[in-house]
Amino acid sequence: AKREARGNYRQFEANMAEALRMRSTLERDLRRALTAGEIVPYYQPLIALDTGRLSGFEVLARWNHPRYGLMAPAAFIPLAEEIGRIGDLFRQLLAAACADARQWPSEMGISMNVSPTQFADPELASQILMTLHDTGIAPKRLELEITESALVDKVSSAHLTLTTLREVGVTVALDDFGTGYSNLRHLSDLPVDRVKIDRLFVERARQDIENWKIVRAIVQFAHALNLETTAEGIEIAEAADILRDVGCDVGQGYFFGRPQSAAVTSAWLTELVRN
Numbered sequence: 001a002k003r004e005a006r007g008n009y010r011q012f013e014a015n016m017a018e019a020l021r022m023r024s025t026l027e028r029d030l031r032r033a034l035t036a037g038e039i040v041p042y043y044q045p046l047i048a049l050d051t052g053r054l055s056g057f058e059v060l061a062r063w064n065h066p067r068y069g070l071m072a073p074a075a076f077i078p079l080a081e082e083i084g085r086i087g088d089l090f091r092q093l094l095a096a097a098c099a100d101a102r103q104w105p106s107e108m109g110i111s112m113n114v115s116p117t118q119f120a121d122p123e124l125a126s127q128i129l130m131t132l133h134d135t136g137i138a139p140k141r142l143e144l145e146i147t148e149s150a151l152v153d154k155v156s157s158a159h160l161t162l163t164t165l166r167e168v169g170v171t172v173a174l175d176d177f178g179t180g181y182s183n184l185r186h187l188s189d190l191p192v193d194r195v196k197i198d199r200l201f202v203e204r205a206r207q208d209i210e211n212w213k214i215v216r217a218i219v220q221f222a223h224a225l226n227l228e229t230t231a232e233g234i235e236i237a238e239a240a241d242i243l244r245d246v247g248c249d250v251g252q253g254y255f256f257g258r259p260q261s262a263a264v265t266s267a268w269l270t271e272l273v274r275n
């Protein structure tokens with residue numbers, strides 16, 4: 001048994017060494033990818049549920065890796081945060097998204113994810129405004145998606161940054177609402193314009209009709225505070241219908257469209273405008 005334990009430990013060590021090797025390779029790759037422009041925006045449609053019209057897109061990062069192909073953000077966003085490159089990644093994506101949005105109808109919004117760690121950068125607001133200015137995108141077309149963890153500290157730099165940006169028309173959405181330690185009471189004090197109801201609620205509601213009551217309560221609560229609502233993870237027509245019926249403003253999910261490259265999105269928009 002002792003020998004077996006030793007064997008297991010060796011195996012463990014070998015696995016650890018392998019994991020560390022892979023991580024450092026990925027880390028080196030990521031630094032290179034940022035310079036080489038391999039991190040690209042994908043766009044997922046946001047639909048106004050009452051009219052069924054497209055209102056804009058959420059920008060979702062993808063890594064066009066020369067060897068591994070298209071990589072999902074879960075594989076590199078946490079790493080980018082850890083090695084202090086999430087700000088670079090954000091700036092590149094924002095510049096690319098603004099350049100793309102310039103080619104689209106002017107009412108199309110873009111929604112960007114911002115990591116909590118980015119708020120440590122006092123230049124964040126001015127960099128965003130500069131990019132908007134340089135690319136000629138009106139601030140009201142930009143929404144920032146943040147999570148509650150960015151706002152836990154009441155006098156944090158996040159509040160300052162977001163307040164500055166909201167003054168010129170940028171809007172803020174509270175992402176993944178309902179998953180963390182969502183504090184309903186404090187929601188009215190936060191510098192936000194919208195709540196994004198997490199996919200989990202829509203999934204649960206699909207399993208048990210009673211759960212729609214929770215979703216409806218969140219929508220009503222948000223509206224009482226003058227906040228707009230977006231529901232994520234809409235995969236079927238029934239979910240879209242019910243969400244519209246409970247008064248949810250915007251819908252997002254595979255039912256309306258998956259995240260797509262800039263080229264596919266532009267072609268789709270051209271088609272949409274023509275019809």
Ligand code: C2E
Nearest residue numbers: 060061072073074077113114115233234235252253254259
């Ligand atoms: P998120 O912000 O909650 O984004 C929504 C995620 O749900 C996306 O996954 C999207 O592809 C997926 N999704 C959309 N509709 C459906 C649906 O109907 N069903 C299902 N099952 N999933 C759906 P994705 O693109 O893999 O992104 C995962 C997470 O990575 C995002 O979650 C966000 O937290 C993070 N992320 C993505 N891009 C960025 C970025 O540029 N910066 C930062 N900081 N985080 C990002």
Ligand code: CA
Nearest residue numbers: 058113145175
């Ligand atoms: Ca998001």
Ligand code: CA
Nearest residue numbers: 175176196232
């Ligand atoms: Ca989300």
Ligand code: CA
Nearest residue numbers: 175176198199
């Ligand atoms: Ca999420």
